[in-house]
Amino acid sequence: MNVCRAFWPPGVGRSTVIYLGAMLIALGVGAHGAVASDPAKTVGPNACGECHKQEAEAWKGTHHFKTFREMPRNTTANEIAKRMGVRRIKSESLCLNCHFTVQQKDSKEEPVAGISCESCHSAGQEWVKVHSGFSGKTEKTETKAEEQARWKLADSKGMIRPSALYQLAKNCYSCHVVPREDLVNKGGHRAGSAFDLVSWSQGEVRHNTWHSKGKDNVAASAPRKRMLYLVGLGVELETALRAVGKATVRKAFAFEMARRADRARNLLAAAAKAAPNVPEIAKMLEVAHSAGLKLNNESRLTSAADGVAKLIVSITEKYDGSTLAGLDGLIPGADKLKGTARQASAAK
Numbered sequence: 001m002n003v004c005r006a007f008w009p010p011g012v013g014r015s016t017v018i019y020l021g022a023m024l025i026a027l028g029v030g031a032h033g034a035v036a037s038d039p040a041k042t043v044g045p046n047a048c049g050e051c052h053k054q055e056a057e058a059w060k061g062t063h064h065f066k067t068f069r070e071m072p073r074n075t076t077a078n079e080i081a082k083r084m085g086v087r088r089i090k091s092e093s094l095c096l097n098c099h100f101t102v103q104q105k106d107s108k109e110e111p112v113a114g115i116s117c118e119s120c121h122s123a124g125q126e127w128v129k130v131h132s133g134f135s136g137k138t139e140k141t142e143t144k145a146e147e148q149a150r151w152k153l154a155d156s157k158g159m160i161r162p163s164a165l166y167q168l169a170k171n172c173y174s175c176h177v178v179p180r181e182d183l184v185n186k187g188g189h190r191a192g193s194a195f196d197l198v199s200w201s202q203g204e205v206r207h208n209t210w211h212s213k214g215k216d217n218v219a220a221s222a223p224r225k226r227m228l229y230l231v232g233l234g235v236e237l238e239t240a241l242r243a244v245g246k247a248t249v250r251k252a253f254a255f256e257m258a259r260r261a262d263r264a265r266n267l268l269a270a271a272a273k274a275a276p277n278v279p280e281i282a283k284m285l286e287v288a289h290s291a292g293l294k295l296n297n298e299s300r301l302t303s304a305a306d307g308v309a310k311l312i313v314s315i316t317e318k319y320d321g322s323t324l325a326g327l328d329g330l331i332p333g334a335d336k337l338k339g340t341a342r343q344a345s346a347a348k
Helices: 021-027 045-049 053-059 063-073 075-083 117-121 128-132 144-156 165-176 181-185 197-201 222-246 252-274 279-288 298-318
Strands: 101-105 108-113
Touching: 045 053, 045 117, 063 075, 063 108, 101 117, 117 165, 128 144, 165 197, 165 222, 165 298, 181 252, 197 222, 222 252, 222 279, 222 298, 252 279, 279 298
Parallel strands: none
Antiparallel strands: 101 108
16 A cells, blocks of 8 residues: 555646546546545544444454554554655655545644545545435435435535445555555555455455445445456556556566556456457457557556546446356455455444
8 A cells, every 4th residue: 555645646636526437537537546535625434433333343453444553653664764754654745645544634634544434435525414414304205316316416526436436446556556666666665565456345344234234244246246356457457557657767666567567468368358248358458558568658658548547437337247257257256355354243
């Protein structure tokens, strides 16, 4: 987990944007990754936990939660910080955006938690009351039309819901792949996690308890896992292509990002064979191979990444996973999960 607010690409502000597929690309957000949550609009995990009690309890058992206390005491983290000229991990901006939830208090930005709700779903000030307000009624009296309008309004105010797979994946990869060359080459930070959207989302971070009212932490369905797998591979490829384009020297960062891009292309090639009814996968590969994984090639690599991004968005709009059973043999199984999800017996 690695992207820091200080690295955020020029031209992409920290304020929340409207997370709608095609508009992401038009606004240039797809070119850089997810937009960092705005501390001035961050409400903090306690505000979410008032209603989402079971989800908050699941979160407390994760490394995302524990980083708030553990990371500043971690010897390796402090060695990296020292090499980067950071005196205190929690007080300077280098590591805040990915490793902490940051909230503005009295004109000062302060880390208030580890990686929490708004790290994935975006800063909630403008949408938190909208999404939970039942259109000014109650859950039983709100009409279906009013519910749909409520969710549309919450989306427009920046909420990233579980159905927004591309946006969620962008947030994941913006922290699980390092976009800053000197943090790797100079700081000695890992170039990224061995990240996979299925095994990580279905492991310890799984908190799908809302619709069962806390009785069960429901695993993703087979169709959703297929979409998670495919979208995750696409976003990894997009992210790695952009990173290779930013590399300036033949050192660890450039090599690792090129390896990530090549691995993603190989996995997508297998996916293209397994799901020939999704022509966008083959097209994604064609676009990705149009730019060489080499230094001084940023323009072509960025163009390729933009093309990949548009195709991923197209996939999320056209498919729901029900016709992608061919991918099942490629998707990581239960033995590959990253940590253990909180079980139903613990969620009651």
